[in-house]
Amino acid sequence: MAAEEIDVAYVAQLATIRLTDEEKRLFQRQIPVILAYMNKLRSLDVTGIEPTSHGQPVYNVLRDDVPEPGLDAERVLANAPSRLGAAFKVPRIMES
Amino acid sequence: MDIGSMTVRAAVDGLRARQFSSVELTRAVLDAISAGDGVIGAYTWVDAADALKQAAAADAARAAGATGLLLGVPLAIKDILNVEGQPCTCASKILTGYTSPYDATVIARLRAAGAVFAGRTNLDEFAMGSTTENSALQVTRNPAAPDRVPGGSSGGSAAAVAGGMALAALGTDTGGSIRQPASFCGCVGLKPSYGRVSRYGLVAFASSLDQIGPMTKTVEDAALLLRVMAGRDPHDATSLDRDVPDYTAALTGDLKGLRLGLPREYFVAGLDPEVARRVQEAVARCRQCGAEIVDVSLPHTEYAVATYYILASAEASTNLARFDGVRYGHRSAVPATTPIEMYLNTRAEGFGLEVKRRIILGTYVLSSGYYDAYYSHAQRVRTLIRRDFEEAFKRCDALLTPVSPDPAYRIGETADDPLKAYLIDIFTVTANLAGICGLAVPCGTTDAGLPVGVQVLAPAFAEGTLMRIGHAYERAREVRP
């Protein structure tokens, strides 16, 4: 898959950011260059190499099922850009 | 009181000996900020009244018999760490209006040790950048040269410390963001091993790479701060359950019996000749201190930047998905008929260009059809890079390398070429990929007076060895500059 294939407009949609036409053009020009550089990894044969998914190889870090104090509702809603009573207000969600 | 030369150690001693109060000390820091920050622009937020209030409380606590390790010591905090009641902008417009309802664990620990939070420092937006030019708030200038960048992303913290406007500061490091600005500005910067310090409360950029660390004037100060900051946190599953030693005890002042490796891939032709010279002088100095210098190889170094940017961008694209205008921060005022419309506009308005670029890149490398070619492949190359270090550390106790191929760039110099900007990180990203610890220590300046740093890299959880080396070198330089 060639790096030039990136469809910036489509990826921006996935990332839920409305790019201006100028931004789309800029990224459509710059990002393939970056991806082409990243393609240098292709020359490495990684057959049989396990992926590293975490910062350190540890397992079973679990928490006991014990309640802890949370945040006060008023504090939480104080940060809300818009509220509907005790809830966070957003434009109407259609699929209900 | 000269804040420019005062260390945390000297402050702790002076406060304990009642030579001055925390209020006096904090006021001196605030005065230094007022005097100098107009030009440098290191701080994004200072609440002088609140800082003095904290200082007064520390003085009262001391009078009542309290003995916290950092009692009454003012610190600067990179504006990406949650401090309860303070803003946390991450140098982004998308967090306008956000007030932290909780303390990051690191902040809670420093607070418990009695530290005073004097102000918040500038950074590249969401820690994405190597010059602090990506801040949506303001420009920060290198105190050594006002037309130069302070490095990034912790440029504000480095400039505050090196510019005499803080005793010490907290920074964060995902691909070099503590070590490189420390090197550019001329102070000490420590990136702890991954999992050494809790990330709870640090606004995440790349979850498997981020660490919080001290930026200080001396290695001893870094040891003092790390001791308070480090340790397992039940709120961060990736913080490891390892003992936190008294790191100052490791600072023996000599390097006898230590083997220091020079990875040949880090001493390549592209290094600025003055940087190369300063670093070689540092190597020579270490040899004089009793270290044995050995040649090692980290064969996969050339793949590190590509690996880093694929993985970091991918993780960041999801970490930044939460900024949507629903629960906090900026919400677009453009009328929207659906939530997604609102998100599209909010994120368009709130994120800067570099952040958008990395989110697009990160989203792409995770997307259907490309995951195996980019993300999965990069994860395996990361394993190879980790193994490089494991092999090298069989032949030496630590590595010595340059921090950056060049000294500080001119403001605006790297703006038009994102790939060029990414390649600045070539010597620092490897430590984050491998999860090991790294330290930048000043090793001189260029003829033009631009600071140069030398990097020490040690195995994961060997911060004692790391700082022993840095400290011994630092001392040797002081004694015979």
Add this chain to the structure above:
Amino acid sequence: MRPTYRVSIGLEVHVQLTTRTKLFCGCTTSFGATPNTCVCPVCLGYPGAMPVMNREAVRLTLVSGLMLGCSINTFSTFDRKSYFYPDMPKNYQISQFDKPLCLEGGVDIPLPDDGGRRIRLVRIHLEEDVAKSTHEAGWSGVDFNRAGTPLMEIVTQPDMTSADEASAFLTALRQILLYVEVSACNLEEGNMRCDVNVSIRPPGQDPLGTKVEIKNMNTVSGVHDALQYEIARQSEVLDAGGRIVQETRRWDPDNGVTVVMRTKEDAHDYRYFPEPDLLPVVTAADQIEALRRSLPELPAVRRERLARQYGIPGYDAAVLAADRVLADFFEAVAHRCGAGKTASNWIMTDVLRLVAAHGTPVQACALTPDALAELIGLVDARTINALTAKALLEELFLAGGSPTEQVRARGLAQVTDTGALDAWVDAVMQANPKTVADWRAGKQAAAGFLVGQVMKRSHGKADPKVVGRLVAERLAQQNG
């Protein structure tokens, strides 16, 4: 003639686990609390927050997997599933993609016509629940109390072939999950929700037809009705020569139809990748064995064993086994009194009647298995009569206590002394000459009336059998 299409149904069932706290934080799991009062930086998706896995949620999922015959993935990992929606605090959900906790397994469902079928499972994994939203004109309000609640997702193979089988599966699944107490399975509170996938194809065709997804069903009857409608709808489309469009629908119970939500073109690219903040869960073989040993029997196994071991009819065994606490209660009583059938009768008729009348389940009433066994013993020994026993049962149910002591303290023992009984019978016959005459005239029921009068006179304590015999004898004597 219209062909009968082959139907394939698969379900994805989301079950809320009964943990005290959420999956990744110490906020309490709640229902009906004031909005946004059970929240913290983690479940609100605040900048800097991090998840930490709830140990009990993992255990409940492993237990469920073992009960459902799954194999346990000894190395299990978590993944970020990205999509943007207001009920998603991070705009990614932490779930499990390629290494879920449990794999395969199955649920046996009884079928009226043949013996039963096994519905195979694909996997069971753990994930976090999303927030709840309410809607007004032009706006929606989001409440994050539910966000972060532990959810177990159970995915089946498309093995079900009718709406009835789907209902039977859900009922059987629910019963098993209640047995191990991993979930309250309370559908009204949203403890169980499911997405239904259904496709049809002509009889000769092997590959499955195009599937349609019906999302967010939360009642078994709803699933049944939606499937019946959807199968009919798809059949009509194919009958008319059309093609089924792969789409997502929702069930509109008021109008009795499924309605399109989105088409395949809008399908999500979830961009799954390993969650860096959560470490893999490694389960050792001996841990799995220990969990396996701690499991109760499956409801179906218990049902069969109760019938066999205690000699009770299949119907009774099914009622008793349906509720694990009830089954435990029954077995404790049966062991104590040694009479399975009698214990079963008492529980099925009288105890369950009291449970219904007072709205108190067996685990919450004051009647203990020992007390019921004692009561049965007293009736068996004819110390008290059935009438007294039934009245006493209600008192024990509400207030507890020992039947033997109650009988002694309140003199409830039935009277069997024929001398006393004779006296009452005489008195009653003298007091009711008309009834006696009725009996002589052929009205058999008059004898019963006389027995009743004796019982009344004895304040219910006379042994009705003996009274009945004495009355019959006296009446017969009168004849001659």
